[in-house]
Structures are given as C-alpha cells and as structure tokens.
Amino acid sequence: MPTPVTEEAPRILSLWQGSWAAALATGVLVWGLILWSVIFHRRSRTKVEVPPQTRYNMPIEALYTVVPLIIVSVLFYFTARDESKLLALDEKPAHTINVVGFQWSWGFNYVENVPGSDKADARTAKELDAIPERFRKDFPANAGGVYQVGTPGERNPQNGNPGPTLWLPKGEKVRFVLTSRDVIHSFWVVPFLMKQDVIPGHTNAFEVTPNKEGTFMGKCAELCGVDHSRMLFNVKVVSPERYKQHLEDLAKKNQTGYIPAGIEQTDREKNRETNQL
Template sequence: MSPTCRTTRRQSKRRRLSGAAAVALVAASATACSNEAIDQWSRGGMPEGVTEQSQIIQTLWNGAWIAALATGVVVWGLIFWAVAFHRKKRNSEALPPQVRYNLPIEILYTVVPVIMVAILFFFTARDQTEIMKVSGTAPVKVRVDGYQWSWKFTTHYQGQKVEVAGVPVDLSKQSNENPQGPQLVLPVNTKVEFELHSDDVIHSFWVPAFLFKQDLFPGNVVNRFEIKTLDRTGVFIGRCAELCGADHSRMLFSVKLVPQAEFEQYIKSHAGSAQ
C-alpha cells in the first residue's frame, strides 16, 4: 500500500472520529438544554428556589396556573362550540332562539366563580400565613437598611455582628458571574430572620431565588420575615423592586449561601468591622 493511501485512510478515520465526537457533544448539549427547559416549564417560569418557603410559593404558583388553564379550556371550549354549532345559517335572516331569565344557568355562573375564588383565597391565606410566620428562634438575624440607592446589611450571629454597606453599582460591570454591590453572606440549612428598615423612601427587598419580596417603609414601620435556607450554595442576585428614585436600577446586591463552617469563619474574621 502506498504512503499516500495510508495517509488518506488515517485522515478519513480522524474525520469520522471528529464527526462522532461533534455529534455526541451536540446531543449532550441538546439533552442538557431539553432538561433545563423541562425544569423551567415545571416551575412555570419561576427561578429555582433556595428556601423552604420558596417551595410553598412554587406549589401555590403551579396550582394557580393549573386552575387558570382548566378555566381557560372550559371557556375556550364553550366559545368554539357556540361558533361551530350556533353560527348563522346561510341566507337566513332569522334570529336564533333567545334565552332570558334562565334561573339554573344564572345560579350556575354565579355559584361556580364564587367557589373558585373561595378555593384560591383559602390556599393563598393558608400559604401566606406560613410564609410570613416569624418564630423568633432563628440563630442568624439580619437587619436590612435600604437607602437611596444601596443597602446596608447588619448580620447578628452568636453575639457577633458584621456590617456590610454599599453604594450605587456600576451597571456596566454587573453580571451574574461578578455581581456588584454589597454582599450578604448566609449559611445553608439555617433559619434566618430579616428586619427591614428604610432611611428615606419606600424600597423593596427582593431576591428572585427566594421567590419572595418585602417592602421597606420609612418611619417606625418595621417589616419582618423568616426563611429557612436549603442545602444549596451559590451567589444569588438581589435588587430593589420598588421604583425609588433616579438610581433605582443601580440598587443591586447579592446573597451568598455558604456551608456552616465557612459562614462561622466569615463571621469570626469580619466581626466588628464595617465593609
């Protein structure tokens, strides 16, 4: 066999291997994207929650969507049925039979919506009560001060205190990989109590991964809520969700969830210092 033929065969074999690797890579990427899309659909477009309370909110959200879609199917079905079977006959000027004062139908379309609203109200009130419950036993307490246009976090843990304050961020440098603004460090698998204060106008403390936000009011109005973090580390973006002035969009922060040992080391190394 000539050297030219052997070289050609080796090149052909390499091309086949490269092609197979490319196909496998595309298939793996497609599978990952598909799984991610299915995950997103199963959450109804919500981000993946990182607290126990977010699981309650997610369930309520999914239930509301299922109820809304079921109602939509019934309404659309009745509309299409009326369009298909009760349309005007060709070359006919006669009006269809008119229905007035049909008591059973009037009772039906009054009672059914009332029952639906009552069911939604029950589940909403039940879940809101659970989400807003503050036990007072959380080992980590965080005071949140919102001001135009940044945040100050004061973390209390086992008699030690860490303060972190920020300034309006440079949006050109903001990214999920490199979040700007003050960072609140919290441990996983732990209860955390938040106490919200505002120095000037109404702000809103919002971490999308908590599936929850709460307003901060100036004056003597203090809002509190409590979360239980899940066993999921990472950095999660937060922002103000209440239009509060010219630099509202620059009022960003992040929450970093770390293992308990790392959190304790963070508190020990930063206690008493202002960042």
C-alpha cells in the same frame, strides 16, 4: 421559574403552579364555550329569522355566579394557608439580619455575637431604634454585631455582579428584619421566590432556611426613584463555619456595630401594633 434554594420556596412554587393550572383550566373552558358558540350558533346563510331568545335562565345565572365564587374561595384558602406559614416567625431564630434599603443600595446589619464586636448591644443600640421592640426582644443578648454596606457602583469580586453581598449560612434559619431610610423599596432574592416591601416607618420581617450553597442575584422590586435599576445585591449561601468566619473577617475590618436602620415607626404604626389593628 428559578430553582428554589430555601426550604420555604417549594411551598411558593406549588402555590404558583396550582394557581396557573386553575387559571389555564378556567381559560380552556371559557375559550371552548366561546368557540362552541361561534361554530354551532353562527348565523345561517339561508335562514333569516331571529333565533330563539333565552332570558332569565335562573340555573345558568346561578351557575355563573356560584362557580366564580367557588374558584375565588379555593384560591383564597390556599393563598391564606401558605401566607400564614411563610410569614410565621420563630421565637428565637438562629440568625437575625437587619436589611436596610436606601437610595441606591443596601446595608446588612448582622445581629450576632461576633468576637471583637462588643462595642454595641443590638437591644439598646441607637442605630437600631427604627426596629420595634417586638423584634428587638428576640435579638441575642449583648450582640455587638457587624455590618456590610454597599454602594451603587460596587461589584462582587468573585463574579462581577453589581451590589454588596449578603452572606447566609446553609441549613440554618435566618430572620430578615426590613427597614428603609428613605422611600419604599422591596427586598427580592430571585431564587427565594419571595419578596417583601421595605417601608419607611414600618417594619416587615420574614424567615428562610437556605438549603443550597451558591451565589444568587437579589434586587429591589419596587420602583424607588431614578436609580432604581442599580439597587442590586448578591446573596452568598455558605456553610455555617464559613459564615462565622466571614463575620469575624468583617470584625477584623472594623465593620463592627450597626449602621442606622432607617426611619422610626410613625405614631400611627405604633398605635396599630399596640392595639393589634
């Protein structure tokens, strides 16, 4: 497994390791019983009679019914516990970034108050209409924002890695709001140990707190068409001061405002959210 680079990733690593340990223990037990049966209950070379037959053994039948239920219940408990923690959202995250997936690259809307980016307001910007109100209400007031948008042939000038670069501040919580312009993608930063689908007409979100500076690889983890393999990007974790400077640099390049977030929610999805289905 990659080395975790967020405060949330060790929880995922622990769940993954625990699941594998449980699977290995179950496998060893099953393999052991199979080998024991093969060795000690093989057919005798000298005896030809039919061995004793055992039928309708209620204790054994109860055992192989109850034990799998216990195993599944334990795995379900730990998975549900960790999932609820990992998908919990703060009321006011320190930073919000709208990740836009499209064939065949990525765009990043930094929903921030950046000097020189007063052309738009994230809460009312038409480009962000695809994002539901439950997320937009948490946007900073009068956040003009800046953006970065990639192309399939783009490369990071520092390390030559393909795709655009998403900048994040170390030690500060970041909310990712995921939207798609066309088909289903999946936003996966490998050392985050977590990915989430980017679905047209449906908005997903999660939060992380990066705790290690560096440049890390990200990719689309959902087969999305002929150039799926080119949907790569980089994640650069820097100090909060350097992050702020990067946003100001984008504003100086006139990359202010927001790129279109994607396809708006379907009526069915709006109904699901309204009625908490």
